[in-house]
Amino acid sequence: MNRSTLRAYLRVVATVFLLHLKMQAVDLFVVFTVLIQPLLIALLAIYIQRDKAPDIAIYLIVGSGMTGLWSGLLFTSSFAIRGERWYGTLEMLVGTPTPLGVVMIGKVLASVLLSLSSMVVGYLMAAALFRFTLYIMDLPGFLISLALTLLAFVTFGLVIAPFFALSPAVEGWVNALEFPVYVLGGFLFPILMLPGWSTPLSYMLSPYWAAQALHATSSGSGSVYPNFPVALDWAMLLLFSAIYIFLSGRLFGMVLRRAKIDATLGLQ
Amino acid sequence: MNAIEIRNLRRVYRATIGTLRRHIREVVALDGISLEVRPGELFGLLGPNGAGKTTTVKILTTLLIPTGGQASILGFDVVGQADRVRPRIGFIFGGERGLYWRLSACDNLRYFADLYHMDPDRSRRRIDELLELVGLLGREDEKVEGYSRGMRQRLHVARALLHDPEVLFLDEPTMGLDPVGARELRQVIRDLKGQGKTIFLTTHYMFEADALCDRIAVINHGRIVALDTPERLKGYVRDLRVIELEVFGIAPPVIDQVRALPTVDAVSVEDFEQKQILLVQSPQGSELIPEILRLLDTARVGKVVVREPTLEDAYVRLVGGDRGLAQVD
Incomplete structure (x- = not known):
């Protein structure tokens, strides 16, 4: 890829990012998923843990924020290609010289960053409404964890988008994947509370490693490696991101070829 | 070098039928079509619904x-060199x-x-130029959801012209537009041809193809049944006369009886709200009228006219003449 093509792709990502943000910000489903639902979850978690809430408030805020991040990613990414097909714009996109994956980077990036607002709003609510003292234990570590989480989530979104466009049969799985990941990811309580057989499932999910890293750097909980609290989590997030990038390239190729053979690019 | 070249292009759609005992049904949409479009030409692909027009355009647009078969745009293969074509x-698309x-x-x-x-x-x-060209200057900051159908279609034209493409594919561009909107869009198409663009237009409006196209291919059941200039296509029915009968409530068996008359070449029906126009093509002309009226004795008959054949009549003859042409612009 030459420099002018790279520059053109970056411009597409920036444009898609801004336009998608514009459209998502007024989408009531997105507003509910990334703002209202995580706030309700945070309120519920604070109520359940009301005796310990002042001490573990940051854990609950980060955890509920993770639910918003995951739900936002799952729903917006799974609809990223299907939505274009629904609105009849998929053919227009595929017919341009820009690869569909580049467009999707902008869309997923916008969705993930918008979903991050759930954590910010949860933080503000806990500070203003409950007057909790919110203290991030290791701010630089937390910011690095957050950056790696965003990378892992964006790349995961680039796998989810083509995967759910592969066949109408898998579209129904979207809703079923929301809550199990809250639990297996250890967003609001440690996975040690779950039966042992579920632990390998948690290890296979990048949201689990993201939650581990964010909890460990914000509240000091969650890590099983006291000397290098988040080294393994960061490494796993990078590993998953690399795997997702590889898988995503393959899946986009497969989806487009399949759609051009089955004539499903323009179907509703 | 031709702008568009198609050689033995074939497209088969597969549909799975049944829930428990599933089997695959094949529908042949394109059955080995071949054609060439010269640079700067406005080429029309004319055919009834389901004839293969949109399939052809979708293959050509990658x-x-x-x-099976091959298609190329400006020498680039639409499958293997799609990146060069786009x-x-x-x-x-309409x-x-x-x-x-x-x-x-x-x-957008x-x-x-x-x-x-x-x-x-x-x-x-370029955006300013195109907004002016399609008459949307001054409305460009409004959301598309508030646009009329015609405005959206004109915005599509602007979108398609953004990068100043050498070849344009217009798949039923005036479909659903009101007569004024359709006329304006046809003028835009004429202007584009004037700029030297190669245009591949599909339509089932005969007068549109007649007014715009340099050459027309008539496609039916996935095959090209004729390819010529509009004038020469009209020559396909020069030996015939067309009898137009205004009827109110004609029954399908009666149409079949008219079609079965020995000197009748083709019959078609245009449906309007309360009346139908029965179009009978025959070398006989007015001598045939009494015989047709005898068959129509139960239906109310209005005006009867005998006229020279048009491109539409040539089209009806080419595609079999068994369709009700319900959409009239």
């Missing part, structure tokens, strides 16, 4: 993979979909300008 073509309704016209155009890798300065100038 959105569908053919089952920057050189623009396309419009209907209102394909735009971002929550965004303004300007945002800026977005597609980026997708076509246009330089930002050039795209700003």
Whole structure:
């Protein structure tokens, strides 16, 4: 890829990012998923843990924020290609010289960053409404964890988008994947509370490693490696991101070829 | 070099039928068509619904993979060299979909300008030019959801022209537009031809093809049944006369009886709200009228006219003449 093509792709990502943000910000489903639902979850978690809430408030805020991040990613990414097909714009996109994956980077990036607002709003609510003292234990570590989480989530979104466009049969799985990941990811309580057989499932999910890293750097909980609290989590997030990038390239190729053979690019 | 070349193009759709005992049904949409379009030519592909027009356009615009045969645009294969084809073509599909309704016209155009890798300065100038060309200047900041159907279709035209493509594909571009909107769009198409663009137009409006196209291919059941200039296509029915009968409530068996008359070449029916126009093609002309009226004795008959054949009559003869032409612009 030459420099002018790279520059053109970056411009597409920036444009898609801004336009998608514009459209998502007024989408009531997105507003509910990334703002209202995580706030309700945070309120519920604070109520359940009301005796310990002042001490573990940051854990609950980060955890509920993770639910918003995951739900936002799952729903917006799974609809990223299907939505274009629904609105009849998929053919227009595929017919341009820009690869569909580049467009999707902008869309997923916008969705993930918008979903991050759930954590910010949860933080503000806990500070203003409950007057909790919110203290991030290791701010630089937390910011690095957050950056790696965003990378892992964006790349995961680039796998989810083509995967759910592969066949109408898998579209129904979207809703079923929301809550199990809250639990297996250890967003609001440690996975040690779950039966042992579920632990390998948690290890296979990048949201689990993201939650581990964010909890460990914000509240000091969650890590099983006291000397290098988040080294393994960061490494796993990078590993998953690399795997997702590889898988995503393959899946986009497969989806487009399949759609051009089955004539499903323009179907509703 | 031809702008478009198609050799033995074939496309078969497979549909799975049944729930428990599933089997695959094959539908042949294109059955080995071949044609060439010269640079700067306005070429029409004419045919009834389901004849294979849209399938042809989707293959040529790299959105569908053919089952067999080859197609190339400006010498580039539409399957193997799709990346070289896409920057050189623009396309419009009939209907209102394909735009971002929550965004303004300007945002839609800026977005597609980026997708076509246009330089930002050039795209700003081009967007202004095109908004003026399609008559949307002054409305460009309004959301597309508030646009009329005609305005959306004109925005599609602007989108397709953004990157100044050499070859344009217009798939039933005036479908669903009101007569004024359709006329304006046809003028835009004429202007584009004047600029030297190669245009591949599909339509089932005969007068539109007649008024716009340099050459027309008539497609039916996935095969090209005729390919010529509009004037020469009209020559296909020069030996015939067309009897137009205004009837009120004609029954399908009666149409079959008219069609079975020995000197009748083709029969078609245009449906209007309360009346139908029965079009009978025959070498006989007015001598045939008493015989037709005898068959129509139960139906109320209005005006009867005998006239020279048009391109539409040639088309009816070519595609079999058994369709009710319900859509009249």
